[in-house]
Amino acid sequence: MTPPWLIVGTVPDESVGLLQGPCAMDSDGLVVGGVSLSVRRGTPALLAAACAACAVLGLEPPQALLGGDAGRGRGSRLAYDHLRGALPCLAPRGITFHYLFPDLAGHDQVLLAALALPARPLLVADAGFMYVAKMSGQAAEYDLFTPDAGELAFLADEMAPHPFYTRGFLLEAEAVPAELIRRAWDSGGAAKHMLVKGGSDRVVRQGRILTEIAGPLTPAMEAIGGTGDTLTGMVTALLMGGRAIPEACAVAALANRLLGQLAQPTPATPVAGLVAHLGEALRLALEKEEEFLWRK
């Protein structure tokens, strides 16, 4: 049996406690461990995207571990504690960490447990867990981070423990992404690979840009909460399917851009309005990847 891929995050409802199990989509939305969850943004949006992408790729959907956390950190703490103990039994081949309260002690315990597994899982970090992974000084232990422009400036700032404290000169509009990417890697703030989201999406390995995906461009996507989550969900599914990290990032970035083209959103569109088009966008990206990504 193939080892599972685990997605760890939160839902903003403390009554949820801790949920674990395979995720699935039904007519009402997302279901995890028998509990229906609305798909508006955050980890449920990532899970919905991963499920839809897995269906296109003919894969079993990922496992989910979700803490109920509206910001106080208790649900995240439940997830950290559970994960630390459960990792040896689960032995996942990959883990995608998402909206979790940035808790340095919790992070360090989970990372140590993951690195102690007989087969090291692929480690993907986005959102709050990416913040704490960078702050821990162990970013290079991770295989992939998926920052946007503001988060890239934070990763490039060796002083900042959270994007809220990023120094101004790194946030200036004229800051050059390639320089920030190199600075993040040189200062230990970057994972081995990064998918930097922006007007152009950049696939990065060890501080060097491997490829840029610039089109199609739908500017409204930047304003829509959850489009980064759909992107990380598709990357996760492509990694589950065995794609190499740079390929998975490039194809997912192209698919997310095609998603914008298909859905024709405005800045007022909710992410739920995009998810319905996600399968078609990924199928198109897989058809067009040779043309868009690899032809020189």
Add this chain to the structure above:
Amino acid sequence: MKLPFGWGGKPPQQKQEGARSQGHDRGVLAFSHTAEVIRAEAALKAAGLAVRVMGPPPDMRTGCDMVVEFELVREPLARRVLAEAKLAPLAVAPVRAGMLEPVSLHQIKDFGQWLMVRAANMKLTVDKNTRVIVNISGGGCPDVPALAELLVGQTLDAAPSPLATGQTLCAYALELAFREAQRQLPAHPRPEHAQPGRP
């Protein structure tokens, strides 16, 4: 518009000489959770104390955290105010090197009918005609989805301040974007209650 925590203004010690210019007369109050920092800052300000929120020095950092900087000589008063608010600081210490300033830059993107304001990692988009918040994106702390549920669909006047319920530094960044959006899109003065045929 007056920004919270003295953001946008020079910190008081930079205007002074000697020990004050070095921050030696300032102290920090550390709490167990960001939500307590939010409450402490409000209580101390209400009591007339000059305080601001800062990033803690490296050896005090635990993750998503901040401290309240205050005038050290007023520690007894600060402790009394906090006790009345049922808040107990974990530690009180003099200001040290390595304290960090919150972000102060905003980036604005005009989408025609909509305006997007970014502060640090948070983006808030508003319909320019109706002043309704239509989207919130970015961020990574667990209260961001909950805050988005509360704010999206509300006007800039009716929406609750992100700090009223927010618990994390992402909520602080969203507060900055929210305040800047209010500044960029001020409410138009309401027309008088003039009705046709009435003076």
